[in-house]
Amino acid sequence: MDKDLKPATWLAHAGGAGDDATGGVVPAIHMATTFERDADYALHASGNVYLRPHNKSVAQVEKVLAQLEGAAETLVFPSGMAAIAAAFRWVPNGGRVIVQNGIYWGTSKWIRAFCARRDITLVELDASDAAALRGACATAADLVFVETPSNPWLKLVDIAQAATLAHGAGALLVVDNTAGTPILSQPLGLGADIVMHSATKSLNGHSDVLGGVLSTRALTPAWEAIREDRADAGAVMGPFEAWLLLRGLRTLALRVQRASANAQTIAEHLEDHAGVEAVLYPGLPGAPGHAIAARQMQGGFGSLLSILVKGGEKDALRVAGRLKLFLRATSLGGVESLVEHRFTVESHTGLPQNLLRLSVGVEDVSDLIADLDQALGQ
Ligand SMILES: *Cc1c(COP(=O)(O)O)cnc(C)c1O
Numbered sequence: 001m002d003k004d005l006k007p008a009t010w011l012a013h014a015g016g017a018g019d020d021a022t023g024g025v026v027p028a029i030h031m032a033t034t035f036e037r038d039a040d041y042a043l044h045a046s047g048n049v050y051l052r053p054h055n056k057s058v059a060q061v062e063k064v065l066a067q068l069e070g071a072a073e074t075l076v077f078p079s080g081m082a083a084i085a086a087a088f089r090w091v092p093n094g095g096r097v098i099v100q101n102g103i104y105w106g107t108s109k110w111i112r113a114f115c116a117r118r119d120i121t122l123v124e125l126d127a128s129d130a131a132a133l134r135g136a137c138a139t140a141a142d143l144v145f146v147e148t149p150s151n152p153w154l155k156l157v158d159i160a161q162a163a164t165l166a167h168g169a170g171a172l173l174v175v176d177n178t179a180g181t182p183i184l185s186q187p188l189g190l191g192a193d194i195v196m197h198s199a200t201k202s203l204n205g206h207s208d209v210l211g212g213v214l215s216t217r218a219l220t221p222a223w224e225a226i227r228e229d230r231a232d233a234g235a236v237m238g239p240f241e242a243w244l245l246l247r248g249l250r251t252l253a254l255r256v257q258r259a260s261a262n263a264q265t266i267a268e269h270l271e272d273h274a275g276v277e278a279v280l281y282p283g284l285p286g287a288p289g290h291a292i293a294a295r296q297m298q299g300g301f302g303s304l305l306s307i308l309v310k311g312g313e314k315d316a317l318r319v320a321g322r323l324k325l326f327l328r329a330t331s332l333g334g335v336e337s338l339v340e341h342r343f344t345v346e347s348h349t350g351l352p353q354n355l356l357r358l359s360v361g362v363e364d365v366s367d368l369i370a371d372l373d374q375a376l377g378q
Contacts, residue, residue: 001013001015001016001067003067007182007183007252007253008253008254010067011064011068011249011250011251011252012250012251013250014026014027014060014064014246014247014249014250015063015067017060017063017064017246026247027056027060027243027246029240029243030055030056030057030239031240033050033051034049034050034051035048035049035050035054051236052231052234052236053231053236055236055239057239057240057242057243057246058076058236058239058242060242060246061076061242061243061245061249062074062075062076064249065182065203065213065215065249066215068182068252069182069188069195069215070186070188070189071188071195071215071216071217072216072217072218073215073216073219073223073227074215074216075215075226075227076199076211076212076213076236076242076245077211077212077214077230077235077236077237078210078211078235078236078237078241079210079211079212080178080197080198080200080201080210080212081106081107081110081198081212082212083196083197083198083212083213083214084107084176084196084212085110085114085235086214086229086230087143087174087194087196087214087226088111088114088145090225090226090229091118091120091142091143092142093118093120094118094119095118095120095141095142095143096120096121096123096139096140096141096142097121097122097123097141097142097143097144097145098123098125098127098133098136098137098141098143098144098145098169099111099123099124099144099145099146100124100125100126100128100146100147100150100157101124101125101127102126102150102153102155102349103146103147103150103151103176104150104151104178104198105346107145107147107176108124108349123136123141126155127144127146127157127162128148128150128288128289130158133157133161133162133165134165136169137166137168137169137171139169140169140170140171141166141169141170142170142171142172143171144165144166144169144171144172144173144174146159146173146174146175147175147178148175148176148179148180148185149180149282149289149293149301149304150179151179151304152280152306152340152342152351152355152357153280154179154280154281154282154287154289154304154305154306155288155289156282156289156292156293156296157175157292158292158295158296159175159185159187159190159191159192159296160190160191160296162175162192163190163191163192163193164191166193172193172220172222173191173192173194174194174195174196175187175192175194175195175196176196176197177196177197178197178198178201178202178332179201179302179303179304179333180297180302181203181252181256181302181333182203182252183252183253183299184297184298184300184301185297188215188217190296193216193218193220193222194214194215194217194223195214195215196212196213196214197212198211198212199211199212199213199245200212200331200333201332201333201334202252202255202333203248203249203252203333204244204245204248205248205252205255205333205334205335206244206248206334206335207331207334207335207336208244209241209244209245209248211237211241211242211245214226255335255362256299256300256302256303257299257300258362259303259333259335259360259362260283260299260300260301260302260303261300261365262303262360262361262368263281263283263301263302263303263304263358263360264281264300264301265365266305266358266360266365266368266369266372267279267281267283267284268284269369270307270372271284273373273376274310274376275309275310275319276307276308276309276310276376277309277354278307278308279305279306279307279308280305280307280308281301281305281306282297282301282302283300283301283302303333303359303360303361304332304333304357304358304359304360305357305358305360306355306356306357306358307355307356307358308352308354308355309356309376311354312354313341313343313353313354315354316341316343316353316354316355316356317341317344319356319375319376320339320340320356320375322374322375323339323371323375324371325337325363325367325371326338326339326358326368326371326372327339328340330345331359332357332359335361335362337358337359337360337361337363337368338358338361339358339359340356340357341355341356343355
């Protein structure tokens, strides 16, 4: 579709991906695993051979995601973790990687095991601390990985600055933009080399698809290796998931705008709440990452926020237990609001025992605030 149109417009039209064969205004699902050759044994005109590398439903959603990220190319994966693993597997044995700490725990856990197995030097640091990142980038590296805003601390990394530092070390910068979303945050435009998403979260937005995304600014040798490894090792998304993801993306702009506005209102409401010790949300003017967020995010600060409940673990669990609209479940970025006591899930990583992570959905914000108020005992 016309590149001058705004994302909300061409997303609503699924980037123009209708069904040419029937005139359907939504695309068909293409489930075939294999494709017929003609009598001379030439390939079908589509060039398709086999589902692992060739699927139209997958290609359709990748095209929309590439346009959304301003990417040279996008690849989808069967989960966010499969996308992260693909972003790391090209790093040579004995290499060196720099990874932000205090991020999605599943990412830290997998990267530690991977680096140990492959004899890769792993430097973990607080990448929101520019001096620490500059120090680590004084030594050559292969890859720098950051997550911004981070989950569940909501720390902000200055992407443009991180790109300059990573490139100075000879490294690629990979940004996990799951909480930022491509609507609010455009890491490739700020100099990042690869942007990653758990499509399970806001991109799909309905808590019914597991998926991951990598998008690249340029077709580098590392990217070529990632693409080849996906086809050969087989970490591909299935056609039905790809179709559902494209369906979810049609309302992405609308959902992200509403959920971010709701999160901002909730953060401001809870900031002065008697039952709350602190609110971690980059949209609050007093938040440590606010200046960076205001510079590199447009139209909102995302649907993820964390609160420190006044008291300890028991108090936080009591509040979580009393919530009626916020469902007690992990994950984020869905249309329904969720609450998670992260300490129960990752007690060994140094998280505060009174931290509750809220994934704010698209419900009416007055209902969400009333639910939080009754749960906090106000
Ligand atoms: C959920 C999540 C992941 C992992 O994605 P899956 O789709 O669950 O494999 C990675 N990073 C962030 C920030 C996440 O929230």
